Amino acid sequence: MNKILAYVFCAIIILSIGASAFIFFTGTGGVQENSNITIVTTPDQTAPEWPDAIVHPLANMVALPETENLAALRPVVASSFTDIYIPSNAVDGYVTSYWESNGFPAEFTVELDGNQTFQTVALRLNPSSLWEARGQVFEVQVSTDGNHFTTIVPSDRHEFDPETGNTVRIDFDQTTAQYVRFIFTANTASRTNGAQVAEILIFE
Numbered sequence: 001m002n003k004i005l006a007y008v009f010c011a012i013i014i015l016s017i018g019a020s021a022f023i024f025f026t027g028t029g030g031v032q033e034n035s036n037i038t039i040v041t042t043p044d045q046t047a048p049e050w051p052d053a054i055v056h057p058l059a060n061m062v063a064l065p066e067t068e069n070l071a072a073l074r075p076v077v078a079s080s081f082t083d084i085y086i087p088s089n090a091v092d093g094y095v096t097s098y099w100e101s102n103g104f105p106a107e108f109t110v111e112l113d114g115n116q117t118f119q120t121v122a123l124r125l126n127p128s129s130l131w132e133a134r135g136q137v138f139e140v141q142v143s144t145d146g147n148h149f150t151t152i153v154p155s156d157r158h159e160f161d162p163e164t165g166n167t168v169r170i171d172f173d174q175t176t177a178q179y180v181r182f183i184f185t186a187n188t189a190s191r192t193n194g195a196q197v198a199e200i201l202i203f204e
């Protein structure tokens with residue numbers, strides 16, 4: 001008798017599963033075809049697109065070359081520094097650390113790994129809006145022996161503004177040298193009487 005009950009029970013389970021599968025695949029409760037539905041194929045997207053009506057967050061930023069930064073972690077010498085703002089802070093790769101001179105004029109020299117050919121220098125400050133926009137006046141000189149320097153960028157005021165990434169980029173004719181010297185003579189920032197640089201970068 002128990003065997004018969006077991007057979008009946010199994011039969012009920014098998015029939016229930018079969019009925020459920022039938023309902024599922026015939027679409028009683030699932031997606032049904034409907035003549036009012038239009039199927040649209042999604043367009044191929046090969047690259048992210050930014051809407052024309054919205055300004056891209058990087059649109060105003062000063063762009064830098066993607067080549068190697070020849071100044072990264074190189075030896076540097078400065079004519080002075082203030083407090084903890086030591087010269088090596090300007091080549092350590094972090095915009096949150098910076099060199100600050102103790103007054104003007106202030107010289108800052110980067111020694112490259114032997115004579116290198118380059119055509120761009122960039123100076124950065126922390127891009128945080130906590131840093132007020134400021135102008136710094138400086139010139140750029142180069143040397144192959146560390147003694148005789150030639151001016152390749154005459155003294156001029158350059159604007160540092162968080163709105164553009166707090167970055168100043170200067171391009172010039174390709175030159176070859178081992179030493180790159182910056183001579184600062186002014187900084188319009190209200191809370192310092194020295195030159196300030198978070199990162200100095202030199203590109204091929």
Ligand SMILES: [Ca+2]
Binds near residue numbers: 091096198199
């Ligand atoms: Ca730094």
